[in-house]
Amino acid sequence: MAHEIHDECDHCGHHHELVVDGLVVNYRKTRAVENVSLATSCGNCVAFVGPNGAGKSTLLKSIAGLLQPNAGHILWRGTKVGKWSREIAYLPQREQIDWSFPITVRGVVEMGRYPQTGWWKSFQKKDDEVVERALDEMQLRDLADRQISELSGGQQQRAFIARALAQEAHVLLLDEPFTGLDRPAQEGLVTVLERLSTEGRLVIASHHELATVPDIFDEVLIMATHQVAFGNLSEVFNWENISAAYGDGLRRSPDLEAAFARVQKNRQEVSV
């Protein structure tokens, strides 16, 4: 891998950049992502929003290196994202995961060490330490030996985040992480994502609940296969852009209205 070893963003004083430039990706022979460009850096929490089939998952998979772009490129720390990178962790949608698979929480977290251990190498002391720390950080220590279906939705999500921590990833790509979580679990996950980004990681998540975007994220990409807008919430998260992406089907609900108002209020507070 071309990247130097560099584990904690908050210690290094500068921000690593993720740049997507003119990206076009076909998925199963149809165009899924059309001409998307964005630039963001560690410490941010970015939402990908757009209607179903807008290409959010495809874009996440492309950044994870799982799908190859048909045009354009993705740069992480100035280097093209190739097939995969230890520094970028991908967390699939919950329904894609076979929860009855015979694996414990610790087993899931240990997978994060695969880039270091490879096919055969046994776990070193450092690997064990990193796994234990990740379990602790996600408050999973007591659940570590449970089979993964015995966890609540929020705990399952945290187990996968712990795997990303064990991987020592800088970038976390989460596909609809809030789907299927109850209210307390959602709030817990918001806290976790906030902490991950303030610690200096780049958190990117696809998200379909527009009204909660301002509570979680600070940057947003609004897309409908093509890019509608990307930027700080205060600049681009408004009815014009959202309705341009969602079309006429979207209702301007009080919740959404309140979300826009919150974004504008925050903006004024910042400018004062």
Place this chain on the structure above:
Amino acid sequence: MSDFIDWLLEPLQHHYNQRALVAALLIGFTNGYASAFVVLRRAALKVGSLSHALLPGIAVAILITGLSDWSAFVGGLIAALIVGLGSLAVSRGSRIDQDSALAILYTAAFSGGIVILRRLGVTNELSEWLFGNIMSMSNNDLWIAFIIATIALTTLTALQRPLVMMMFEPNVAASLGVPVRALNYVLMGLLILVLISSLQAVGCILALGLLVTPAAIMFLFTNSTSKLFWGGGIIGAVLSMSAIFIGWWLDLEQGPTIVLLLGIAFAIGFLISPRYGLFKR
């Protein structure tokens, strides 16, 4: 008392029983171990299709070179690869999904096999290839079983970590650097080899039972992948060898008895498993 022991050990007096026991050990353990991958991959139907696809390969091999263990082996292997890769090509190149493509190709191939074998006038052999005959294992059959057991067990054990990751979630595995597509081919290739190793013993239809049931039984009781592998292997070996004795004592055909015992063991497991069975608490 000594009469009883004599009766117990009597099957061991016979040469073909000894051979059958060796075959049961090799084939039972290998299939049981590999069955964990079939169960975890949820690939039982796919493997079932491939096992049927072995028949036309054997038929064509007999047609071309006459009957021998090695030609049947090679023929079966080629036919399974053609059907497996063919279904992949069809699903990639058209809107037909892979399961449908597999069903079309394997039933067509299977019918072709029956037509050829009937035409060749080897009806006896036909039933032997369909249902196996573990009591007539030749030296070559035992060699094939031994070589395949060695290849399959070492490869599956060596690649266990990336294979488990791939079976759990292919996208996550790929994002961590596991060569998912290549491993998938390796796994399917090994499963075809394992199917072929049990061909002479239980035939191409019953082979599927041996390559699914042992780990499925373990899956009712454990949440550890390594217990699934080794436990599946032990169940496969012990029940296969038991079937040789039971078949002898009760005068039952041994090949089907193996699969029958596995089915009974699964039914018992399904009834008594405390966590994942019928009467789970």
